[in-house]
Amino acid sequence: MPHGYWGKVLFVDLSTGRVEVEHPPEAVYRSYLGGYGLGVHVLYERVPAGADPLGPENVLGFLPGLLTGSGAPFSGRFMVVARSPLTGAWGDANCGGNFGPALRGAGYDGLFVTGASERPTYLYVDDEHVELRDAADLWGLDTVETEQALRERLGSDVRVACIGPAGEQRSLLAGIVNDGGRIAARCGLGAVMGAKRLKAVVARGKARPPLADPQGFKQATADYRRLFRRRPSPWSRRVPTLFRRLLPLLRRLGIRPSGGPVQMVIDSFRIYGTAAGTAALVELGDAPVRNWTGIGPRDFPLDRSARLSDDGVVQHNLRAYGCHSCPVACGAIVRLPDGGTGHKPEYETLAAFGPLVLNDDLAVVMRCNEICNRAGLDTISVGVAVAFALECAERGWLPPDLAGELDLQWGDGQAIVELTRRIAARRPGLGAWLADGVLRAAARLGPEAREVAMHAGGQELPMHRGVYEPGVALGYAVDPAPGRHSATLSGMADLAPFAPYLALHGLRPPGRYDYEAKGRAFGVIIPLLRAYDSLGLCHFALQMGEPPFLDWLNAATGWGVDEAEFLVIGRRIQHLRHAFNRREGLPDRFPLPARERGDPPQEEGPTAGVTLDVESMVEAYFKTLSTESLTRDA
Numbered sequence: 001m002p003h004g005y006w007g008k009v010l011f012v013d014l015s016t017g018r019v020e021v022e023h024p025p026e027a028v029y030r031s032y033l034g035g036y037g038l039g040v041h042v043l044y045e046r047v048p049a050g051a052d053p054l055g056p057e058n059v060l061g062f063l064p065g066l067l068t069g070s071g072a073p074f075s076g077r078f079m080v081v082a083r084s085p086l087t088g089a090w091g092d093a094n095c096g097g098n099f100g101p102a103l104r105g106a107g108y109d110g111l112f113v114t115g116a117s118e119r120p121t122y123l124y125v126d127d128e129h130v131e132l133r134d135a136a137d138l139w140g141l142d143t144v145e146t147e148q149a150l151r152e153r154l155g156s157d158v159r160v161a162c163i164g165p166a167g168e169q170r171s172l173l174a175g176i177v178n179d180g181g182r183i184a185a186r187c188g189l190g191a192v193m194g195a196k197r198l199k200a201v202v203a204r205g206k207a208r209p210p211l212a213d214p215q216g217f218k219q220a221t222a223d224y225r226r227l228f229r230r231r232p233s234p235w236s237r238r239v240p241t242l243f244r245r246l247l248p249l250l251r252r253l254g255i256r257p258s259g260g261p262v263q264m265v266i267d268s269f270r271i272y273g274t275a276a277g278t279a280a281l282v283e284l285g286d287a288p289v290r291n292w293t294g295i296g297p298r299d300f301p302l303d304r305s306a307r308l309s310d311d312g313v314v315q316h317n318l319r320a321y322g323c324h325s326c327p328v329a330c331g332a333i334v335r336l337p338d339g340g341t342g343h344k345p346e347y348e349t350l351a352a353f354g355p356l357v358l359n360d361d362l363a364v365v366m367r368c369n370e371i372c373n374r375a376g377l378d379t380i381s382v383g384v385a386v387a388f389a390l391e392c393a394e395r396g397w398l399p400p401d402l403a404g405e406l407d408l409q410w411g412d413g414q415a416i417v418e419l420t421r422r423i424a425a426r427r428p429g430l431g432a433w434l435a436d437g438v439l440r441a442a443a444r445l446g447p448e449a450r451e452v453a454m455h456a457g458g459q460e461l462p463m464h465r466g467v468y469e470p471g472v473a474l475g476y477a478v479d480p481a482p483g484r485h486s487a488t489l490s491g492m493a494d495l496a497p498f499a500p501y502l503a504l505h506g507l508r509p510p511g512r513y514d515y516e517a518k519g520r521a522f523g524v525i526i527p528l529l530r531a532y533d534s535l536g537l538c539h540f541a542l543q544m545g546e547p548p549f550l551d552w553l554n555a556a557t558g559w560g561v562d563e564a565e566f567l568v569i570g571r572r573i574q575h576l577r578h579a580f581n582r583r584e585g586l587p588d589r590f591p592l593p594a595r596e597r598g599d600p601p602q603e604e605g606p607t608a609g610v611t612l613d614v615e616s617m618v619e620a621y622f623k624t625l626s627t628e629s630l631t632r633d634a
């Protein structure tokens, strides 16, 4: 009997209805863990080169991490993998909530769906049953309605990962949603699910694989949980206001604040979640403004960005929301401006429907967030698509009648919400064009439009700028799933948990614009993060002290994995993700838009004069990744 994992992976062929359970050997788990790692191991073998991402031969995997549902703090995540229809490259997306632990709790380390169903179907999984069931009556429902209908039918203890109308209509910006608004958003994997006519996966289960060292696991968990016992200090609520006062000074001095005392960071996540930082990130030049042409302090000054930040956002909270096993609960359920409840918008959404489109009305952001959550759409990609349309309209590049009566102006809340609705509904005209992303829309509009389409490899860029933090741009360019800020944890290289891994290679956190050192550091950190992801833990934990993830892994499995081996596992996963793309004839690096590189540089503002040396970072990244030997390769 294995420890720490079940040793069982489920394969369901939607074309034939065949269900099979496979039992990968221990070496596979020790080499790839779970999540992304197990996903790329299986897909590299089973997705034929040249497979149509929306065809039956593409394989869609749902993968809890190796520690998902183990009881370790922050262990609520699952990952979805497939060849991406948005980029044509390796595709994966990471999601919190409660679905991952339920799938693991049903007794499986992963679920892979092949083929395509003729009719709308959902898959039900518990520890005794694996059944394909008719979903004709669910087809057309939004994600919240789908989850409600399935829980009413099957019981409130089931967990549902589903697509909304966007995935059904194969929008390439579609993701897969659980808990009514936590979404595996990136890479267009909701379209893969829609093409398979798989409306939902429903999992029921609370079992946990046996642990090799239950006492050791309990101890490591208890020690770490102590950090989270203290209630937020009353002072913590005043930090954003005080900090905002300091921002102009920090900007003038070129200081990039990073982290802070651990308890302050924990308090901030608890009170505000990622909404804590919108004003700071706009002011300091991290958040893109006006489709990457604006300058934060000039075009979206503090009095505007504050409306989309910290207290401005959480005033609508009704209750805290946390993923499974989270000691922080950084999310919230909020009262929506038009009635009803939904999820609090997080930083990426606040920025994408805020400074990026010059909107400072939180109600507009909340409406767009809810439209996207219910349709099952990626708010980053949709926000970038809206910004692209606003710029094209301003420059007179949209064909007459493409937008109908819609008067597209920067900052016009009504127009922004309406265009988001049209994208969600794939309404013929501009909505349908944008529903497949800015690369394809620009190809229809002509060469000038390509210059203002902000993507890497076809995936819309997130709300962090490389000219502010070059590491994030490196991740956009080199990760096999391009255009992701989570490839590098938004470019942060100076977090305490990374230190031992950098030290193994004689490296230290690099200077902000030391491009070569940055590339080398991320040659270590990117693979490390892929191994960490494959455990099913939340990235935000890495900003809150030093989660003892190796202790948890070893107490769960009994393996005795050390830092060096963990890094080898990460490299193996990253090499295989790169290999997947090479087999498709794709480049190892994806070009970045000139604006993202700072070419030409901005003439004023916090990142004035910065043009990225992407080449040096890319070269150093690949050199570090490829020259380090896989000493314990499987």
Ligand code: SF4
Pocket: 074, 075, 076, 096, 097, 269, 321, 322, 323, 326, 327, 328, 329, 330, 331, 538, 539, 540, 541
């Ligand atoms: S910190 Fe936030 S995103 Fe991370 S596990 Fe907790 S609730 Fe989920």
